[in-house]
Amino acid sequence: MVDYLWSFDCGDTREDLTGLYNGTAVNGAVTISPDYSGQGKTLYLDRKQNQYIILPRSLNLTLNTSFTVTSWLLIAGYMTKTILSDCNSFNPICITFLITETTMNIDISNWDNATIIQTAFVSLQNYGCQACWMHVAFSFNHQTGSTIFYFNGMQIGEKYLNMTVATLSQPNKAKATYIGLNAVTNAQPFYGLIDQLSVLYAVKNASVILYEATTVCHYTFDREDINDGWGPNNIRARSQHVYRLWSNNKSSLIFNDSDSYFQSTGFTLMDSNDYEYSISFWLRLVIQKPEKANSAIAVLQLTSLIAGLSTDSYTCIMSMHVYEDNQTLGYFFPGFFKIIDANNSFIGNNTWVHIGVAFESPDTYLFYENGKLIYKDTNQRYGSIISGDPRFSVTIGGAYLDDSTPNKPVNFEQMKCFARLPIFNYTKMYGEIDDFTFYSRKLNESEFSTLAQSNDTKNLIEQL
Incomplete structure (x- = not known):
């Protein structure tokens, strides 16, 4: 139940299973075994090497659409880490999904000056852990602005975002969508493992998220x-x-x-x-x-x-x-x-x-x-x-x-x-x-x- 999926199981760090968003590994990003399931591979990113994946085009997550982004993560270190960051050429904002040792965040930023226009976050104080597998999900309802955060399949918070902005072409900007790096600031690299990263252009049912995270x-x-x-x-x-x-x-x-x-x-x-x-x-x-x-x-x-x-x-x-x-x-x-x-x-x-x-x-x-x-x-x-x-x-x-x-x-x-x-x-x-x-x-x-x-x-x- 996804539109795009990076499973990292094919021995290629860049491969989207639909074939439409095959990216490019930067600075030696690789896949390693085992992943969470023990059956395949997972993406390993080392922030000290500034490793990330650049996708060939925008996912258009800020273009008046609902979405759900999910991933398995194993994090290392105590700095803010970017899971996914998406910009496009048709409006002036970018969206970035982040995780820290204590929070899950969504930042909406101005592409021109990197100003954070909106942010939504929930606490992980009683949930997260270092060097252990966890499942995260972010869902956004474009009609209501409801933004729900899930950790290991359980809803841990609901916030509200407004991403209805005036359409504004950015002809001098290259579209930038990264896995593991902030596409606006080129900072906040991920450190650890990312697996089964998926995007669905709809609000995924809470029971489905629970099923995917815990079955x-x-x-x-x-x-x-x-x-x-x-x-x-x-x-x-x-x-x-x-x-x-x-x-x-x-x-x-x-x-x-x-x-x-x-x-x-x-x-x-x-x-x-x-x-x-x-x-x-x-x-x-x-x-x-x-x-x-x-x-x-x-x-x-x-x-x-x-x-x-x-x-x-x-x-x-x-x-x-x-x-x-x-x-x-x-x-x-x-x-x-x-x-x-x-x-x-x-x-x-x-x-x-x-x-x-x-x-x-x-x-x-x-x-x-x-x-x-x-x-x-x-x-x-x-x-x-x-x-x-x-x-x-x-x-x-x-x-x-x-x-x-x-x-x-x-x-x-x-x-x-x-x-x-x-x-x-x-x-x-x-x-x-x-x-x-x-x-x-x-x-x-x-x-x-x-x-x-x-x-x-x-x-x-x-x-x-």
Whole structure:
């Protein structure tokens, strides 16, 4: 839902995916990996080198139009930084989108003398952070002048701008639109990372902005390629011996082999959101009578990359299982060997059930079944499990339950919770999942209830 998008994923710092606004990198601006999603590249700008991107023509954001500008940012340093700056030849004003350590700003400036005619800003005092990913959005309604600022998908302020000015040609001025530098003053360079910079010539709905900012990955299994990501980050999954099942005009993912799994990996959570997250998915298990005591079906595991070690070293954050004897949910947090038994849950055999998990910073986990809160646990240790912007991996299915298995796959480290922490007699998961979504925020009970009441959550995700 954009008119122009600079994803920086094509290995070219200048490329707009429409092909209409391919710019020019100045002073050695480059792309680096990974970006926020962990799948592609991001633009790196060094203010000490005065690096920026110059676009071939004006975006005409000041020509009596509504717009929404969005971007992922990771900022460094404590100086004012320009995200985007746009001038044109048909009126005497320019618009510049800026961020500081404490504010988000829009400046309307006179092109001739750089005088700031209007400014609108909101405080980031309780939101922003250094050297961490954050999502920003600026929307302007030309009819009303309403200018709304969003941080990590949440509206944090509304101001009013008047950009109705007399048309005045600037024949001796070259059109100037920059990414990462103020086009009026040639100052305030950006320092850090810019990713997924987009422009839409309309006011984007608040629910869409929230969806784009906080839906990390979403898989519907409606396409022939089951690993295709449906969410805004298009995170491609990996899987083994899982199959797409089509029934009653709806598809799901079936696990019917001893080493079936589905995995999404490489993404990060937001320090600027206190690492809060939620998981939502539909589950239908085939539950058999256990052959051993203390048996549990291995359902889901969440792991994180260990900072400072090799790229294949992961630690287990949380795992989810179903007890075969009483068909209830259980959760294990190995960081401090915490087992949670949701005894008032019930997972019916061969029956669809909606599962939800939410982490509320700094110390609370909430567990949902069919949209209802079934267990809440508070422990000050939870806040220490996730820190330092690690990369995550979430895996459904217990493909590898024995650490002595020879010829381990290359991604074994990312799904080793059940194999290396055998606190139960884990058994393989047989059954189906659908509409798996990972959010970088805490969903509330009303949102989980809405998801659980729908047989087709794909049509609801953007409304939450």
